[in-house]
Amino acid sequence: xxxxxxxxxxxxxxxxxxxxxxxxxxxxxxxxxxxxxxxxxxxxxxxxxxxxxxxxxxxxxxxxxxxxxxxxxxxxxxxxxxxxxxxxxxxxxxxxxxxxxxxxxxxxxxxxxxxxxxxxxxxxxxxxxxxxxxxxx
Numbered sequence: 386x387x388x389x390x391x392x393x394x395x396x397x398x399x400x401x402x403x404x405x406x407x408x409x410x411x412x413x414x415x416x417x418x419x420x421x422x423x424x425x426x427x428x429x430x431x432x433x434x435x436x437x438x439x440x441x442x443x444x445x446x447x448x449x450x451x452x453x454x455x456x457x458x459x460x461x462x463x464x465x466x467x468x469x470x471x472x473x474x475x476x477x478x479x480x481x482x483x484x485x486x487x488x489x490x491x492x493x494x495x496x497x498x499x500x501x502x503x504x505x506x507x508x509x510x511x512x513x514x515x516x517x518x519x520x521x522x
Contacts, residue, residue, distance in 0.1 A: 400425075408434075415492055420484040426472055429483060435465035437487040438494060440501050443471060445481035455479045458505050460498035 392411050399406035406425060409418040421429045423445070429435075441464055443457040457477065461467035464485050471477055486501075487493060493501075 406432075410489070415488050415490050417487050417489045418484065419487070420482065422482055423480045426468070426483070430465055430468060432465075434487050435468065435485060436463055437491050438462045438498050439464045439485055439487035440498055440505065441468065441486070442484040443477060443480045443482075444484070445479040448478055456509060458502055458509065460495075460502040462495055462498075 392413075395410045395412065397408045399408065404422065406421040406429060407419070409420070410416070417434055419429070419432055419434055423443075438461070440458065440460045443459075445455060447453040447455050457471075457480070459467060459471075464487065468483065468485075471480070
């Protein structure tokens, strides 16, 4: 498929607003994206997609430099449990938005998630558009 081939993206605004909980799918792609505000985390954590293996991004403004963004990139076999742990971490004061990528057919393995996490961290560092934080656990 060439780069110029069009694709259909299906967005669902679960709250009826682009600032609330959003799901996204690209047709003929097994991935599933879920995004939302940190303030809506309890509702976000109710989503069944989060019981899958996936990667996640926690993003927001740098408290010390509001002109800079911070993105924390992580992976987990159970994204729901990991996000609940992250919510208890006082070091995540920058966290405003959450984005999770899983697979519709549960076809992402731990190895896939670790690879994607590593590649995304590299891409973020090379782009130098934000501070990319990495999980060391």
